[in-house]
Amino acid sequence: MTRDLSKLDRQLINRLQDDLPLVSNPFATIGDDLGLSEQDIVDKVRQLRDDGFLTRFGPFFDAEALGGAFCLCAMSVPEDRFEDVLTKVNAHAEVAHNYERDHRLNMWFVLATESRGDIMRTAKEIEHDTGLEVLLFPKKREFFVGFRVNA
Amino acid sequence: MTLDTKDRAIIEATQAGLPLVPQPFAVVAETLDMSENELLARLKSLKSQGIIRRIGAAPNHYRLGMTANGMSVWDIDDKVVDELGEQVGSLSFVTHCYRRPRALPVWRYNLFAMVHGNSREEVLIKRDRIADLLGEACRASDILFSTRILKKTGMRLSGQKG
Known part of the structure; x- marks a missing residue:
């Protein structure tokens, strides 16, 4: 391996x-x-x-410049309902990725949709499906990162 | 910014990656029924418009041993958050850096900086370097480690619109 x-x-x-x-x-x-x-x-x-050290070689696109909309969202999910809520949230194709994090706000996911209006609609649907509040953290500004992995 | 049908076709054909051959653009151009020169010119144009950020490879953090990732979050005075955000983003170990709205009263943080490392300890050391940089402009901070990936789909970039 x-x-x-x-x-x-x-x-x-x-x-x-x-x-x-x-x-x-x-x-x-x-x-x-x-x-x-x-x-x-x-x-x-x-x-x-x-061997999996590189995920992809090619052009990296600015997804928003291509016309999509993205929004980071967070929920505070009670421990005993976590798996049930997870199933309901992930059932939405708009949920691009989703991470459990060690905080009261313990579920963080990114919505990726065709338009900004679809972000709000999907968030409302998730609130309806789960009975829990969805906090929206749209990016106000992205700062250039010079990040590189030092292999 | 305008994307025509050919640009869309180029995006569709390259978003999964380029063929690993000595002349990757010639191979893609042939599948798109255009000349290599036209493809390169269109890619340059997409780059100058900011639609393509760079051409290169994405390293797999996990495979390279960087298994810890922490979302560091900071409550920064609105007057200086943009200036400081630029500086935090330019740190070599910050992979993403955004200003986002607060969600008071439950969420007071307006600057988000993602930090990867080989261990939580390493991520925390990097977090401390951000704290040093922010100094007194930082009123509060927290770091949220990911404990589980719950879903990860390849970001599908729609090339069908327009």
Whole structure:
């Protein structure tokens, strides 16, 4: 299951988090930087993906710029009703992901819909289905993150 | 911002990822019945419009051992929250950083910063660095660790509208 990443693998994972140039042979420059052939880079990227170290290689889209609407939501779910409420919440296809967190507000999920109006409608439906209040935390501003995993 | 049918087709064809071959754009262009040059020009345009943020790979946090994730939340004076949010976002270990509305009286926090780490201890150390940066502008804070993934679907980016 686990294999040790070589120094080269780590360099490659770090390098692949940079923005790659939109050119015919995007892996060639990485190969030049790391002292490998273009084909070596392609093979290594595929291996890292197949081994699960990388989830995806390609363009990352700004989902809102494509026209969708998103909203972080939270609920305070009584312990003894948790599984029942979870089933009702997750039944909505608009719930994109959902996390249990260690707080009084213990269920945090993201609604992803075609329009802003659908966010409100879905939240109301979930309140109706569960009898619990859904708090909405729409993003007011997103701050640029320079995050990268240091592999 | 305008997306025409061809742009939509490009988004549809690439949102699951690019083929891992030396010339990935040439392969995609062929499936879309357009030239590689046109595809690259359209991708550049989508990027300049902010629809594409970057081309690259997404590392799998969990596979790389970063199994702890904490949503750190902060109650920051509205007058300075945007300025400080920029600084928090630029910390190398913050994966997402947003200003969101408060939900008083139950929720007083208006700045959310997601932090990943190899352990809760590591996440807490990173949280402390955010606290140092925020200083007196921070009136209260909390951190919510995820204890269970309850649902995770691939974000489906609709390419069918327009």
